[in-house]
Each structure stands twice: as structure tokens, then as C-alpha cells.
Amino acid sequence: MVDRVRPRDLAFLTEESPETPLHNATIEIFDGVDTEGRPFDYQRLVALINDRIAFVPRYRQRVQAVPGWLANPVWVDDENFDLGFHVRRSALPRPGTSAQLLELVSRIVSRPLDRSRALWEIYFIEGLQDGRVAVLSKTHQALVDGVHTVDLGQLLLDASPTPKQLEGDDWRPRAAPTPAGLVAAALQDTVSDPGTAMATVRSTSLALRRTAEGRTRRVRHLAGALAGRRPRSSGVINGPLSQQRRVVAVETKLADYRKIRKAQGGTINDVILATVTGALRAWLMTRAESLGGMRQVRAVVPVSVIDEELEATSLGSQIAAHFVDLPVGEPSPAVRMHQVSYSFQAHKDTGRSVAANRLAGIAGFAPTTFHAIGSRVAAEELRRGYHLSITNVPGPQAPLYAAGARMRASFPVPPLVPGHPLVIGVTSYDGGVFYGITADRDWVPDADLLGICLRESLDELLDVSTGGRQRAPRGRRRTSKPTDS
Known part of the structure; x- marks a missing residue:
């Protein structure tokens, strides 16, 4: 029996274009040696993956068209699987700075994955300051669904x-099906399962429509470029995409968010979104457009829920889209915090929400999978209309190790979708909160400034919370102890 690509996964392959490579990425920073002083090098990473x-x-399969x-x-x-092709070695000129690392990452994530091979790559990057190394992973959205993979x-x-000592396998690829075999299997599935025929029709129609839309966008973009016109945006932070990306990483301390939560109420998730709101406000005010009359930025925030009507995942919960209007027009950081917290209260009151400590306790480093699913959810909600996608995933608050080397930081690098040249991912891990910003290199040339604004926004909230100058009004009575969600 053939393992056919599901319609939802095929949609991500179909909708991909040179301007929108649909892969998730993660930057992880490790000590350059393990706890016994042995170097954590490329060979050890390859052995671990193997x-x-x-x-x-x-991860050892490719997509074969019928x-x-x-x-x-x-x-x-x-049949040509080569671990050395997928796990690559790179280096910065020592001592490599964070800016140099992010420039390298930006160039790597701008390139689409090779469709003729398994849809993932990992880069082992040496030469960082303090003897550290970075591991950059790229995985296509069609590959990771949280259900089968x-x-x-x-x-x-x-x-x-x-x-951990795990038993590997003596893997040998199965022979690829012949074109005649693929046709015979397709006809058999069509006869035995009417859903196969319907899925094929939908997928084919989607492919044709997306191809036509992509060509139209590229023709308009080229015509505008030849005429010397900058394309219009549908909003201050929305606009067309180029084929190049810029990645920004910001590291903060979880203790600061807990101080703010203690003073202002709400959850850690509320504090993070309030921090993003303040950063967007400050950043937008520095741009030529200023706020442009914007009072709110509509964000889609994928959240973990318990809902039997949604597709089950192997992570113990389902992922659903939650829309929130970030009050960028509000000058008071404390009031912004209150408004964000209030907007999530309805979600909490449904009883479907999943506490962050439960998510953080999932085996392994689940944030990478949660971010992948969150990006899928945001892409599927594109037609409902929003300005920005923000995926916040709580991770374990104890150190983790790869081949004995301690992981010091983990920055998500989510993909962009058409018309949305900015996206933000957040991962909390081992006492830190790590922001990953992906931006279109042409439309958002000042993405670094947004990173600075994130730090300043957090400092502003912290100052308000510890200095006692302002306090968010309590619009409701807290009925239970807040959780870091």
C-alpha cells in the first residue's frame, strides 16, 4: 500500500514559491565541548543523527509525483539518501559574532529545499565566540505534521x-515504484476509495490556481520594478516578498517576565505578547509611515487546546488559531498588558487551554515540533486576514544536551507567507526567553531595530511593574493561580 501525501501536506508543497520557501528553521547554540571536555564536533552530530x-x-523519504x-x-x-548531504558543515571567521551568525542563517533560510530529496537540512556552524557552536535546522512544513512525524x-x-542509548536500524531503502506501478496504485485507490479521487481533484485545482496566482504576483512585481515603483502594502507591516530573508535573534530572561506577571497579573504568555505589542508600537513609530492611523495589529497566535474535533497530534493536545488585536496605539505599557491579558481570558474560560507546564514536560525538545505545527496553522488561516503571526512555545526549564554538549539557547526561525513580510517566534528554555524574528530583507530592512525595541519594551514593562508607577486595572477577579501559558 502506497503512503500518499495528504491534501493538507500537499497544499504546502503546492503553495511554495521562490518568494515563499515554506520551511521552519531553528538556531540552537551549544557549548563547544561536552561535560567531560571532549569537543562537540561535526562528526559527533552526524553520529547522533544517524x-x-x-x-x-x-526524514529518509522524498516526494514522488504520480x-x-x-x-x-x-x-x-x-534511494540516494546521503546523510552527509543533509547534515552540512560551515564556519564563521573566529571569533564569530552573533551578527555574522545571523547573516549566515539569513542566507541559508532564504534558499528553498531540494524537492528531489528528503525535505530537511541541518548545518553545524563552528567558530562562534567563547568556543561555542550553532546547529541550524531546516525542515519543510509538509514533512512535520505532529501526527505522523x-x-x-x-x-x-x-x-x-x-x-540515551537507542537502538538504530540497519536501514535499506525500498525500491522506488515505477511509473506504471504509481498509475496502477492511483487507479486502484480511486476505485476503492472515492475520497482519493476527490482529494486529487482538489489538489489539482489548488495547484493550478496557486501556480497562476504566483505567476501573476511575479509579473506585477517585475513590472513595478522595471517602472521604478515600490509595491503598495496592504498595511504598515504587510507587503510583497522578495526571495531574501533577514533573521534577528533576541535573548531575554524568564525571571523578568515572572516579575511582571506577579505585579500585573495574567500569564507569561500575556507578558510576552505585551512585550511584542510595545516593541511593535515603538518600531512602527520610527518608520516613515509612523502608526499610519493604526490602533491595533491583528495577530494570529497558535495555541494548544484539547479539542476532539481537531486533528490529534502526538504532543498530547491539538493546535488551534487564536486571533488577538495587539493595542499598539495604547501609550501605557501597563494598560497594554491588561488589554492583551483580557483578550486571552475568553480562551482560558473555554476550558480548552493547555497549561504551559504540561507542554514543557513533553519528552524531548518539543518546541521545535510545536513551532512547525504553529506555522502550519498560521498559513492555513491566511484567508481570514491578519497582520502578523506570533508563535510562543514554552520549553523545559532545565538544561538539555546533544551528545553531552549543553544547549545554551534556542531561537525559532519561522517562515513567511505571502503578503506577510514579518513573523515572530518565541521559545522559553532553561531560564531564558528567546525571540526569533524572520523578515523580508527588502520590505523590512530595519528588522534589527525591532529587536532593539523588544528589549526596550520588556525593560519598560519591568520598570512599570517594579517601580510602582503604573498598574494595570483589574477588570476581573483572578479565580486561580496563573500558569506560565
Whole structure:
């Protein structure tokens, strides 16, 4: 029986274009040596991946189209699978700075993945300051659905410096199906399962429509460029995409968010969104457009819920879209905090929400998988209209290790979707809160400034909360102890 690509996964392959490569990425920073002083090098990373890739079989498969589009493509073993192709070695001129690392990452994430191979890459980057190394992973959205496949990064980290001993496999690729075999299987599935025919029709129609839309966008963009016109945006932070990205990383301390939560109420998630709101306000005011009359920025924030009507995941919860209007027009940081907290209260009152401590306790480093699913949810909600996607995922508050080397930081690098040249991902881990900003290099040339504004916004909230000058009004009585969600 063939393993056919599901319609939802095929949509991400179909909608991808040179301007919108649909892969999630993560930057992880490690000590350059393990706890026993041995170097954490490229060879040890390759050995670690080779030991654990058996637990995610799809990472050794590629997508094979069916002749004539008689049915959706199928997943087949990559007969030319080469771990050395997917796990790559790179370096910065020592001592490499954070700015140099992010410039390298920006160039790597701008490039689409090779469709003829398994849809992932990992880069081992040496030469960082203090003897540290970075591991950059890229995984296509069609690969990780949280149902059949989790992110490989979830499996590479251990809670102890001593790696878990796992039994690998003596993998041999199965022979690729012949074109005649693919056609025969497609016809058989169509006859035995009417849903296969309907899925094929929908997928084909979507492919044709997306191809036409993509060509139209590129023609308009080219015509505007030749005429010397800058494309119009549909909002201050919305506009067309180029083929190049800029990545910004910001590291903050979780203790600061807890101080603000204690003083202002709400949750850690509320504090993070209030911090983003203040940063957007300050950043927008520095731009030529200023706020442009904007009082709110509509954001989609994927959240974990318990809902049997949604597709189950292997993470113990479902992921749903929650829309929130970030009050960028409000000058008071405390009032902004209150308004963000209030907007999430309805979600909490449904009883569907999942506490952050539960999510953080999932085995392995689940934030990589949660970010992948969150990006899928945001892409699927594109037609409902929003300005910005923000994915906030709580991780474990104890150190994790890869091949005995301690992980010091983890920055998400979410993908952009058409018309949205800015996206923000947030991961909390081991006492830190790590922001990853992905921006279009042309439309948002000042993405670094937004990173600075994030730090200043957090400082402003912290000053208000510890200095006692302002306090968010209490619009409701807290009935239970808040959780870091």
C-alpha cells in the first residue's frame, strides 16, 4: 500500500514559491565541548543523527509525483539518501559574532529545499565566540505534521549529559515504484476509495490556481520594478516578498517576565505578547509611515487546546488559531498588558487551554515540533486576514544536551507567507526567553531595530511593574493561580 501525501501536506508543497520557501528553521547554540571536555564536533552530530533518525522514517523519504496527476504524490524511500548531504558543515571567521551568525542563517533560510530529496537540512556552524557552536535546522512544513512525524530536533536532545542509548536500524531503502506501478496504485485507490479521487481533484485545482496566482504576483512585481515603483502594502507591516530573508535573534530572561506577571497579573504568555505589542508600537513609530492611523495589529497566535474535533497530534493536545488585536496605539505599557491579558481570558474560560507546564514536560525538545505545527496553522488561516503571526512555545526549564554538549539557547526561525513580510517566534528554555524574528530583507530592512525595541519594551514593562508607577486595572477577579501559558 502506497503512503500518499495528504491534501493538507500537499497544499504546502503546492503553495511554495521562490518568494515563499515554506520551511521552519531553528538556531540552537551549544557549548563547544561536552561535560567531560571532549569537543562537540561535526562528526559527533552526524553520529547522533544517524543513531536517532530511525525514529522519524519520513526524514529518509522524498516526494514522488504520480504521472498525469491521477492521484496525490506518494512518500517513497530516497534511494540516494546521503546523510552527509543533509547534515552540512560551515564556519564563521573566529571569533564569530552573533551578527555574522545571523547573516549566515539569513542566507541559508532564504534558499528553498531540494524537492528531489528528503525535505530537511541541518548545518553545524563552528567558530562562534567563547568556543561555542550553532546547529541550524531546516525542515519543510509538509514533512512535520505532529501526527505522523515530529521534528527531528525533538529527538536529538537529552535531559542528561549522558546520551540515551537507542537502538538504530540497519536501514535499506525500498525500491522506488515505477511509473506504471504509481498509475496502477492511483487507479486502484480511486476505485476503492472515492475520497482519493476527490482529494486529487482538489489538489489539482489548488495547484493550478496557486501556480497562476504566483505567476501573476511575479509579473506585477517585475513590472513595478522595471517602472521604478515600490509595491503598495496592504498595511504598515504587510507587503510583497522578495526571495531574501533577514533573521534577528533576541535573548531575554524568564525571571523578568515572572516579575511582571506577579505585579500585573495574567500569564507569561500575556507578558510576552505585551512585550511584542510595545516593541511593535515603538518600531512602527520610527518608520516613515509612523502608526499610519493604526490602533491595533491583528495577530494570529497558535495555541494548544484539547479539542476532539481537531486533528490529534502526538504532543498530547491539538493546535488551534487564536486571533488577538495587539493595542499598539495604547501609550501605557501597563494598560497594554491588561488589554492583551483580557483578550486571552475568553480562551482560558473555554476550558480548552493547555497549561504551559504540561507542554514543557513533553519528552524531548518539543518546541521545535510545536513551532512547525504553529506555522502550519498560521498559513492555513491566511484567508481570514491578519497582520502578523506570533508563535510562543514554552520549553523545559532545565538544561538539555546533544551528545553531552549543553544547549545554551534556542531561537525559532519561522517562515513567511505571502503578503506577510514579518513573523515572530518565541521559545522559553532553561531560564531564558528567546525571540526569533524572520523578515523580508527588502520590505523590512530595519528588522534589527525591532529587536532593539523588544528589549526596550520588556525593560519598560519591568520598570512599570517594579517601580510602582503604573498598574494595570483589574477588570476581573483572578479565580486561580496563573500558569506560565
